[in-house]
Amino acid sequence: MAQLFPFTDPLAAQEKSPLEIVRGDGCTVIDAQGQTYLDAVAGLWCASLGFTNARLTAAAQQQFETLGYYHSFMGRTPAIANRLSEKLAALLPDPLTHVLYGCSGSDAVETAAKLVRYYQNARGLSDKKRIIAREGAYHGSGNVSAALTAMSYCHDGFDTPASQVLRTGRPHYLRDAEPGETEIAFAKRRARELNALIEREDAGTIGAFIGEPAMGAGGVLLPPEGYWAEIQNVLARHDILLIADEIITGFGRTGRWFGCQSFGIEPDMMTMAKQLSASFFPISAVAMSQKVHDTIARQAHDLGLFGHGFTYGGHPVGAAVALETLAIYEEMDLEQHVGRLSDMLAERLSGLRTHPLVAEIRVKGLLAAVELGPKGTEDGLGTRVTEEAAARGVFFRSIGNVIAISPAYTISGAELDQIATTLAEAVEATYRGQTKQPEKEAAQP
Ligand SMILES: Cc1ncc(COP(=O)(O)O)c(C=O)c1O
Known part of the structure; x- marks a missing residue:
């Protein structure tokens, strides 16, 4: 294999090569042997309109035929990138007003981490640079973004810049609440812990806090009641910027256009990617408030120009695909549509609630989790369930003992049935320790 595969054991991949996916058909993917799999996670929580879409194909083709590339450097920009910015500015929650494009989450x-430093330098606060991230956070696998990510396998051996990061507790009520502690009391405790961390480490050295409105790769953690209001109070008291990482939650995933609206968050910056283009073209953006924008713009003017940007940032084909994606979301009446599917998903999963292996079911929009086992349940249970499900033709993702579900918004009622039925079978098979022999090797989701 001439590929070093991400988030894969390379030696294991030499022994058993990754499953080759050759085609998509709606929410289903098809492997090289013709086996079909319904993907209950929409790839990496991202293919919000499935794996094929005639309108996105046509939008990309038309843009390729009109202008296949241009940049946004030094006084030029693709007109369509400007159109996308106007559209995003109209959709974004307050107080976000401006966007800066990239290619990946x-x-x-x-970029957001660099802007924190630029912004604080512009204010003359040159020590106020460290960023607080949470246990369980996933913020990417760049350099600072990997350091912000909590998973040790993203740091180990990479010398990521840990000194730029402070870590605070995750909002996992089921696992981390004290006996008898209410959700509100737990949220207040997390806020007190955050406040104590800031006071201990000195607010003058802390520029920002980054958080996913609802955590994805950390186990699909929905914030407990009151959590974000408490956290925002602490940050405001210490003049610390809030970056909402909406790379999973943006564009309908939690039922509102943005997770910030689902959970009452008013961020200073927001990162977005994935569902911005339904993942049909790599495009990402950082949105910022007028205040952050103006401070950065003034500093850049004084320094001569804004010295940051990527060759492919604001790519015209990405912008065209994103605009068409947003048009499709508007036509489907995104929030109503996701709300309807969310109710169906919750209803379909509810049968699992009393299963002895199931500790909790969490559903918000089309982001859901089935958490297995009481505290201390053996590791590897989640992997066994996802293998059982893949052998039955449905991909889920396991995160420890959490089974994550985040289907495309184009999922049908029959497919939601298939997801719930297959998961119930896979959980039951794991519980009984009976492994259904797959016709062929089980795929790794
Ligand atoms: C919340 C969050 N932030 C950042 C990223 C990184 O995005 P990418 O894989 O496009 O670099 C991800 C990826 O899953 C994510 O879930």
Whole structure:
């Protein structure tokens, strides 16, 4: 294999090569042997309109035929990138007003982290640079973005810049609450811990806090009641910027256009990617408030120019695909549509609630989790369930003992049935320790 595969054991991949996906058909993908798999996670929580879409294909083709590339450096920009910026500015929650483009979620987080430093320098606060991230956070696999990510395998051996990062507790009520502690009391405790960390480390050295409105790769953690209001109070008290990482939650995933609207967050910056273009073209963006924009713009003017940007940032084909994606979302009446599917998904999963292996089911929009086992349940349970499900033709993602679900918005009622039925079978098979022999090797989601 001439490829070094991300988030894969390379030696294991030499022994058993990754499953080759050759085609998509709606929410289903088809491997080289013709086996079909319904993807209950829309790839990496991202293919919001499935794996084929005639309108996105046509939008990309038309843009390729009109202007296949241009940049946004030094006084030029693709007109369509400007159109996308206007559209995003109209959709973004307050107080966000401006966007800066990139190509991936990780580079959006890298950019946001750089902007924190630029912004604080512009204010003459040159020590106020470190960023607080949470246990369980995933913010990408660049340099600072990997350091912000909590998973040790993103740091180990890479010398990521840990000194730029401070870590605070995750909002996992099920696992981390004290006995008898209410959700509100737990949220307040997390806020008190954050405040104590800031006071201990000195607010004068801390520029920003980054958080996913609802955590994805950390186990699909929905914030407990009151959590974001408490956290924002602490940050405001210490003049610390809030970066909402909406790379998973943006564009309908949690039921509102943005996770910030689902959970009452008013961020200073927001990172977005994935569902911005339904993942049909690599495009990301960092949105910022007028205040952040103006401070950065003034500093850049004084320094001569704004010295940051990527060759492919604001790519015209990415902008065209994103605009068409947003048009499709508007036509489907995104929030109503996701709300309807969310109710269906919750109803379909509810049958699992009393299963002895299931500790909790969490659903918000089309982001859901089935968390297995009581505290201390053996590791590897999640992997076994996802293998059982893949052998039955449905891809889920396991995160420890959490089974993550985030289907495309184009999922049908029948496919939601298939997701719930297959998961119930896979959980039951794991519980009984009976492994259904797959016809062929089980795929790794
Ligand atoms: C919340 C969050 N931030 C950042 C990223 C990194 O995005 P990318 O893989 O496009 O670099 C991800 C990827 O899953 C993510 O979930």
